[in-house]
Amino acid sequence: MYDKMLRERELKVTPQRIFILEEIRKMGHAGIEDLHDKVKEVYSSVSLATIYKNIHILVEENILREVPVHGRKSVYEINIGDHVHMCCTKCGEITDIMNIDTRPMILEAERQSGQPYERIAVMLQGVCSKCRNN
Amino acid sequence: MYDKMLRERELKVTPQRIFILEEIRKMGHAGIEDLHDKVKEVYSSVSLATIYKNIHILVEENILREVPVHGRKSVYEINIGDHVHMCCTKCGEITDIMNIDTRPMILEAERQSGQPYERIAVMLQGVCSKCRNN
DNA sequence: AAAATTGTTGATATTTTTTATCAATATCTA
DNA sequence: TAGATATTGATAAAAAATATCAACAATTTT
Numbered sequence A, B: 001m002y003d004k005m006l007r008e009r010e011l012k013v014t015p016q017r018i019f020i021l022e023e024i025r026k027m028g029h030a031g032i033e034d035l036h037d038k039v040k041e042v043y044s045s046v047s048l049a050t051i052y053k054n055i056h057i058l059v060e061e062n063i064l065r066e067v068p069v070h071g072r073k074s075v076y077e078i079n080i081g082d083h084v085h086m087c088c089t090k091c092g093e094i095t096d097i098m099n100i101d102t103r104p105m106i107l108e109a110e111r112q113s114g115q116p117y118e119r120i121a122v123m124l125q126g127v128c129s130k131c132r133n134n
Numbered sequence C: 001a002a003a004a005t006t007g008t009t010g011a012t013a014t015t016t017t018t019t020a021t022c023a024a025t026a027t028c029t030a
Numbered sequence D: 001t002a003g004a005t006a007t008t009g010a011t012a013a014a015a016a017a018t019a020t021c022a023a024c025a026a027t028t029t030t
Helices: A002-008 A015-027 A032-042 A048-060 A103-113 B002-008 B015-027 B032-042 B048-060 B103-113
Strands: A064-069 A072-078 A084-088 A094-097 A119-126 B064-069 B072-078 B084-088 B094-097 B119-126
Touching (some): A015 A048, A064 B064, A094 B103, A119 B103, B015 B048, B048 B064, B048 B072, B103 B119
16 A cells, blocks of 8 residues: 555655554554654564654655644644644644635635645644533 | 733733844744844843743743744744745745635634634745745 | 842753664665 | 665764753832
């Protein structure tokens, strides 16, 4: 699955790398430290540097995307294109909101400024339904 | 000007603090290190810790806002409420886009998820007109 | 206006986070 | 399967952020 993506970019298909990608997909959004912990469960000797190096190269190659978060460290997700994020101001959980079309906002910005935009990152902040009901 | 905002929150009005706020307003968006350099020009002995402490408390008190940026450290701006940011992928400059209404997107998200959102942060990425013409 | 109170500053130490280095090893190519 | 090349893991180094605390400044109280 990720094999092909890596090969296309001439990145070597190592078990650690595959595991990192699969873990991020499972987790949805993962921080460096979370990831390191998860990977260690299987590759107990994995170095933190390996996590950093992989995250960097995978973001550079557009396989992952960085999601910067207010007040804490970035998390990373599989690059599935632009979409809206929500961050709970109480528990901090980050979730995707997939059904909001961001193109109208991009088009409006392009119309106003006369310059094209390649990407848009939207982060909504509020209390999630789980926290709201507790 | 910032005196009142600080007093209302029972923060002491120190020259360093005022200068930091005025400098951020002038610069539009400032990173910690930029700020430290600017403040040092006038208060040559200002400690980096003072910059950090002020940024933190001023963000907490909603006088400043953090603007997280992909691939680098956050910058900070005077809190003028939600608005769209643009970051040039070539020169890195961050600018405000003031005339895009973010409420429709918030309303749509609220309609879909049935939960309220207090804030929205939008970051557009593209090559700015200055870079485009060079 | 001086004294008391309280918060802030600056200096520095410490911690945390990230990057660099490099030999050993694993992946891939031919 | 051998050779070329990239990746890993260990660790050192650098960079970024936070904690500590005495001296000081802003504000409040008297």
